[in-house]
Amino acid sequence: MREESFEFLQTYLNNAAPTGFESSGQQLWLEYIKPYIDEYFVDTYGTVVGVINPEAEYKVVIEAHADEIAWFVNYITPEGYIYVRRNGGSDALIAPSKRVNIHTSKGTVKAVFGWPAIHVRKIEQDKAPTIETIFLDCGAANRQEVEDMGVHVGCVVTFDDELFVMNEKFYVGRALDNRIGGFMIAEVARLLKENKKKLPFGLYIVNAVQEEIGLRGAEMIAHRIKPNLAIITDVTHDTQSPMYEKKTNGDLHCGKGPVLTYGPAVQNNVLNMLIAVAQKNEIPFQRAAATRATGTDTDAFAYSSDGVASALISLPLKYMHTTVETVHKDDVENIIQLYYQFLLQLESGHDFRYMK
Template sequence: VFIHGKKGIVKAVFGWPAIHTRIGNDKENQPKTENLWLDCGARNRKEVEDLGIHIGAVVTYQDGFDELANGNLVGRAFDNRIGGFMIAEVARLLKENKKTLPFGLYVVNAVQEEIGLRGAEMIARRIKPNIAIVTDVTHDTTTPMINKNIEGDVSTGKGPSLAYAPAVHNKLLGFVEQVAKDQQIPVQWRALSRSTGTDTDSFAYANDGCPSVLISIPLRYMHTTVEMLHKDDIENTIQLMYETLIQLTPKTNLSYL
């Protein structure tokens, strides 16, 4: 791992004793926050401080990015760095293709989604959007140990996932679905109860309510350092968001009446 200290990055490893050195009940211990430690090679407090390590220093995994067989990409924090990449690509396509939209467009990469959707909550209050198109990752349920009966049937390489959910506006969802059909973009479907667990929930219920839709990209091994995506899903998700923006107008009817 990398310890981000006051003098720069310090390399370290997680410490965990070999099984044949653990005695009694310790043999059954599982790694937890309270029993893990980092070994950076220092053997006393002064050596630690001399390296610039301090209480509260941020620790990140040492890892990289790689491409596996059949168009699969692997790396850390695709959730949700890939979302930031895709919305940036949508903005690039709009500019390069010289598209003029008949409405104002905010491209937002919101922070703190994992700890309470706080970035989305703040930006929704500030810009007061009329429509929100949200993108995030979703589980590839063909991953071992995931129950399709609970999580649904979604797989990498088969297109972005659309969802029915309380926070998802059905008319806007239908609009996106029609765009996908017209542009021959493959999509997959999920049904979510209560919350989506994404920034969609903040936008949908902000201010006086905001018609919102969630376009997710399937991901394997979420919240690990080896998250996995498929190239085709990235391209199709970008294309679906781009085409949706092109076809939206101020006259698009989202009324249920």
């Protein structure tokens, strides 16, 4: 990866942009992609769309989502401890002993998820942490001190963890789900521009908000763009580490290529074209099957308006919804290449319908 791209990836991932509060990350993404697009627009809730060939009638979307899971301040005790509720699929099990940032109008307040020591817990207390038992300590003696820091009910809380490279092969950190998707589609725009490739259709590079609480940003922007084709980027589970059941979760590996999903929301002619492109360009890929919905923004595009021909490209990821989400460098590069080669061979006006 070129140095400038990695610097952007690091800055973008390290920035906090939880569901409903994505604007700072969206601004970083927009500034990076601006040199590679013709124009852009944003919607009311913060989805950002970079457009190449905005005058074209045939519209193609490549999409990722920008939000990360987080917490909300929910209750402050008289003693100054803070109880939280989820913003997205945050896991109470991993919270104890983690450092966090509480985002306030006065700035960032540092805090920790406290937990009683093993020496003092009673047997009946020695259970897995739950949303009812985890709490934050920001060093305050009472509720008033907490409030004086700017902390109030509704403040959003993110883990204080940053990107690092492990064993020269893996990117590790929080929020790879799915800001690394935003990085990959931005890199596609860069390659098209720097290689002076002219597309015969309009390309809409979409970084959507609020996926983690129900695909909301994608629903809104799909109705606005009304594309002819949408290809969605998200992450999926690497199933090789302990505690995964391959019979139910599939047999997927970090480092063995993008995952292409079969399922009702995935339009088979689009999927088959992706497979053909991967095979022609010797891009390794894996296959997965979804029961009913994919659980990604693919569903929002596929079932919007009159129905959009949609497909899903997934990045294998270990330890989803933790602070050590892990992806293989090769998979990141291969997804970028799959997108790039797919777009170069796509003809404007291609009709993906099964029957004509």
